[in-house]
Amino acid sequence: MSGKPSWAGVDLGGMVLWATSAFALAECSFSLALARFISETRPNLSQMNRKITGVIALNGFLAVALGAFGAHALKPTLLSLGTLEIWQTGGHYQLVHSVAGLALVAWAQGQPVYAARLARVAVLWLVGCLLFSGSLYGLALGGPRWLGPVTPLGGVAFLAGWGLLAWDAFRAPRE
Numbered sequence: 001m002s003g004k005p006s007w008a009g010v011d012l013g014g015m016v017l018w019a020t021s022a023f024a025l026a027e028c029s030f031s032l033a034l035a036r037f038i039s040e041t042r043p044n045l046s047q048m049n050r051k052i053t054g055v056i057a058l059n060g061f062l063a064v065a066l067g068a069f070g071a072h073a074l075k076p077t078l079l080s081l082g083t084l085e086i087w088q089t090g091g092h093y094q095l096v097h098s099v100a101g102l103a104l105v106a107w108a109q110g111q112p113v114y115a116a117r118l119a120r121v122a123v124l125w126l127v128g129c130l131l132f133s134g135s136l137y138g139l140a141l142g143g144p145r146w147l148g149p150v151t152p153l154g155g156v157a158f159l160a161g162w163g164l165l166a167w168d169a170f171r172a173p174r175e
Contacts, residue, residue: 049105049115052122056105059129060098066137067091074141083140090136097125097158104165114168121168124161128154 070078070087078084101122108118132154135147 049108052119053102053105055126056098056101056122059101059126060095063091063094063098063129063133067095070140078140081140081142083142086136087140090133090140093136093158094129094133097129101125111168114171117164117168121161121165124157124164128157128161130154131157 067088070084070091074087075084078087104118104122104125108115111118131150135143135150135154138144138147139151
């Protein structure tokens, strides 16, 4: 079997890399626009939560879709490349941070004072998904070696989001 993932003669590796890259670019663009929106305005909390929830839901959808694709259509290729575990790690972190993001949105509704900061946590987690999980998906499919150093940058974004969340939790007003 060749190292290139294919199904019915279609190059799946290129298709998945292209689709993942397109979604990642859209997610990154939206995350940056959302961060600018948060920093420049005092957004309506429900409007901000709706936008963040939508992006997090798309991120979770992509995590499940890519996980299923890796477990089924790409499994023989990932096994032959020895990268199935790498693919699964990317999906695991992406899905965990999607669920955590939804919990964050729910918590932000009870913490309107910190809503903008909590939105920044969500943006950091989305950037983490883009860099960490996205680079792992690419590496698992035999992508370029320069993706290797991108993965830790995503980990740093995850950690920065968790650190900011902890900081905000300790600073939250006591009831």
